């Protein structure tokens with residue numbers, strides 16, 4: 001058994017400020033970004049990751065291979081010097097939803113008709129590799145792969161890992177433990193033993209399965225690249241995001257019961273011919289059958305919990321604190337925003353952990369609960385509402401007022417995706433807009449009724 005103790009040292013600036021010894025559990029997107037933020041503040045960081053170093057791993061099947069990066073995520077990447085590269089050299093801009101109708105025709109709903117802001121499709125593995133690679137620049141960051149967290153005494157800052165290759169047990173202590181170990185977090189499991197820790201999880205009845213539209217024979221895109229393509233079909237939907245190699249990651253979201261029914265190649269093809277006919281030549285019949293039956297649909301879980309911390313010793317961030325269903329494209333963005341907010345609190349409280357963790361817990365939950373609910377709602381919008389005239393009318397009204405009064409009227413999607421307005425304020429903002437529109441339509445209706453009554457009366461006495 002190996003025991004690694006925490007060590008204290010003066011900050012690199014020579015002041016008597018204590019260098020904190022931080023262990024980050026989970027070297028996924030959020031954990032590796034948080035390691036960078038902490039390293040930049042001069043703290044000692046040890047990053048423990050269950051899997052092997054992703055930089056040596058070929059693309060893992062079954063994980064979504066690209067993600068939509070928006071303003072909250074970009075802001076965090078900017079702080080660690082990676083935004084420009086991820087946006088300018090890697091990301092593929094997506095300027096709106098391109099809706100595929102049953103007959104194969106398409107139309108575009110822009111994300112931001114006025115200021116033309118867009119989201120970016122980025123490779124999950126690529127981004128994770130960039131974050132880990134960046135951490136190599138900091139002498140105060142150490143990375144330990146093949147280490148699985150198996151036990152934790154959080155109030156003592158004490159963790160037990162098991163090496164997945166040699167099975168050796170490793171004991172670690174730290175001033176601060178950050179749990180960034182994803183939706184099924186072991187750090188959170190340990191936190192659940194604390195009194196007054198609230199926790200809930202919700203599996204939706206729908207799962208997802210990933211397919212692929214390959215690049216065309218000239219290594220180009222088979223569909224217009226700068227869009228998030230959606231095949232909304234009411235109870236279920238398919239989406240596609242562009243990849244850097246001109247292929248598309250296609251994700252089919254559907255109730256598990258529907259997946260179960262597609263148990264032969266014939267049934268699968270008949271289903272696609274009925275609901276997604278234009279996608280068959282793009283994917284290729286054989287490839288569709290091969291990819292569909294090679295995997296099985298994955299579940300989607302949303303987790304809410306609070307508080308996120310234990311005393312001045314442990315904190316949850318990212319999916320470990322707030323896994324959300326993926327329909328707003330905000331899971332990673334919200335996790336990255338955690339890192340930005342935490343960094344601001346380190347600054348505000350001059351590295352005083354008790355104050356930092358308490359304030360993070362007390363303020364962040366309201367926003368993460370809000371984005372969790374919004375993400376659930378957005379599934380209905382994407383798979384069903386986008387095709388309805390009422391949705392398009394509301395979007396046209398929103399876009400018009402936003403154009404007229406850009407500082408006053410920011411539509412919900414824009415506030416979530418293109419601003420850093422706290423998520424719960426985005427919801428309040430929408431409620432206020434709903435009330436205004438309701439009042440306007442009531443006044444309009446009353447005026448129309450009044451006008452009609454006057455007209456009838458005048459006609460009557462004429």
Ligand SMILES: Cc1cc2nc3c(=O)[nH]c(=O)nc-3n(C[C@H](O)[C@H](O)[C@H](O)COP(=O)(O)OP(=O)(O)OC[C@H]3O[C@@H](n4cnc5c(N)ncnc54)[C@H](O)[C@@H]3O)c2cc1C
Pocket residue numbers: 025026027028029030031048049050051064066067068069147148149150180181182183184185186208251317318319320326328329330331332333334335
């Ligand atoms: C289909 C799908 C599409 C998505 N699309 C988007 C999108 O477009 N935009 C967006 O913003 N978000 C999206 N998300 C959400 C996004 O993937 C997550 O929010 C993000 O990956 C969370 O990052 P994380 O680092 O907190 O957790 P993870 O990415 O899950 O990383 C956790 C890490 O912890 C490690 N770990 C776990 N247990 C242990 C242990 N016991 N010991 C040591 N290490 C451990 C894991 O190996 C992993 O590396 C999507 C999610 C899904 C499922």
